[in-house]
Amino acid sequence: QQQVRQSPQSLTVWEGETAILNCSYEDSTFNYFPWYQQFPGEGPALLISISSVSDKKEDGRFTIFFNKREKKLSLHITDSQPGDSATYFCAASVRTGGADRLTFGKGTQLIIQP
């Protein structure tokens, strides 16, 4: 059973538009949700994260909206730039203060058309 699901698998938006990437999860004990950005040939880079006590987290053009009741979250990228073209992974973990075991979704490939 897939614990973390992402949609769509692929998304194309025009430069300047807002890209919306969706994520949902099964395990209600998950309390920490990082998003990673990965370019071809590179490792995933931590982009932004949110804990389950918040419903929104903003960092520049990137915003996470979190709905704990529905076990859903979304990443909004405003004013999309061609340089934002990458694969975005939603991950989840149970933050215990010890070792972190991340469960990843399968990713959304984002293409920004100039």
Add this chain to the structure above:
Amino acid sequence: GALVYQYPRRTICKSGTSMRMECQAVGFQATSVAWYRQSPQKTFELIALSTVNSAIKYEQNFTQEKFPISHPNLSFSSMTVLNAYLEDRGLYLCGASLRAEQFFGPGTRLTVL
């Protein structure tokens, strides 16, 4: 910022041989290190979770006999893929945690011939 180095970036080995990969956290002391494998389809599999002074915990389908890990200090970890076969190919990622945020290195891409 938190940097994680991995070496080598790419490696090719013959089927049945072994290769060792290294991970180093620079600029911070990692509280734990997780090793993942990312498949060519980009899905992640957690191999094992390692904290200094604690036993390394392997996930289902991964064993110490196949993927021995050394984590001698808070900055360095190494993992060996023993007796590699085609199904072991992929991008091996090291994630070092700092205050519960996990930072990844660029990965070691393993090709098995």
